Amino acid sequence: MLISEIFYSLQGEGTLTGVPSVFVRASGCNLRCNWCDTPYASWNPEGTAMTVAQILAKIGEFPARHVVLTGGEPMIAKDIRVLAAEIRKLGHHITIETAATVLPEGIECDLASLSPKLLNSAPDARLGVTWRKKHEALRWQPAVARAWIDRGEYQFKFVVTQPGDVDELEGMLASLKREIPRDRVLLMPEGVTLEAIRARAGWLGELCKQRGYRYAHRLQIELYGNKRGT
Numbered sequence: 001m002l003i004s005e006i007f008y009s010l011q012g013e014g015t016l017t018g019v020p021s022v023f024v025r026a027s028g029c030n031l032r033c034n035w036c037d038t039p040y041a042s043w044n045p046e047g048t049a050m051t052v053a054q055i056l057a058k059i060g061e062f063p064a065r066h067v068v069l070t071g072g073e074p075m076i077a078k079d080i081r082v083l084a085a086e087i088r089k090l091g092h093h094i095t096i097e098t099a100a101t102v103l104p105e106g107i108e109c110d111l112a113s114l115s116p117k118l119l120n121s122a123p124d125a126r127l128g129v130t131w132r133k134k135h136e137a138l139r140w141q142p143a144v145a146r147a148w149i150d151r152g153e154y155q156f157k158f159v160v161t162q163p164g165d166v167d168e169l170e171g172m173l174a175s176l177k178r179e180i181p182r183d184r185v186l187l188m189p190e191g192v193t194l195e196a197i198r199a200r201a202g203w204l205g206e207l208c209k210q211r212g213y214r215y216a217h218r219l220q221i222e223l224y225g226n227k228r229g230t
Helices: 052-059 080-089 129-138 142-151 164-174 194-211 219-224
Strands: 002-010 020-026 066-070 093-098 111-114 154-160 185-189
Touching: 002 052, 002 219, 020 052, 052 080, 066 080, 080 093, 111 142, 154 164, 164 185, 164 194, 185 194, 194 219
Parallel strands: 020 066, 066 093, 093 111, 111 154, 154 185
Antiparallel strands: 002 020
8 A cells, every 4th residue: 555654643623633543644546626735645646655564563653542544535545445454453443534435335434534525626727627527526426425424423524615615515415315413514614724724713613603513623733733744
């Protein structure tokens, strides 16, 4: 597997915010979000080829019970299901952070952190037409999202740039034809600096209050800034 980084930190996003966790960041992604905060695992994938055994050994260097499989898009990583099965044997809690474009197909997972991409993710002219069309065609896969929420514990985490994004995501959720508790839907302001996050926090927080969603802070930006290994 091509692994961008493995590190020990605090979970910065979602319902497990603040929980000490080992992050295994697979390199490679099938989307190209314009505001991607990990381009080294998506737009320009880089990393080290590691075996499942090597990854498990690295995880074992840290005292955390929680392991987060992230990316890029971890679900396209070679042997991701083998890796998850081996992590399960070690007794870890597994979170998978995915854009929900790839079916779970029995993967071991305690919390599916689903981040479908909104229109605001569309890549700009840095990419050719082929990639822009691919991104738009793939970014929202209702059947795949339904498969994830039907398999077990989940949360939705949406990156929001403007108030209209909330109407868009509500339409997406409605199309799933599932009863989705609003406290499982987290709205996160787009931004890789505290200034950018705070510029959107006020109105987004009010929207969360009005509509019953959870506001999602980005603890890693608060504690460490936008840097790798955090």
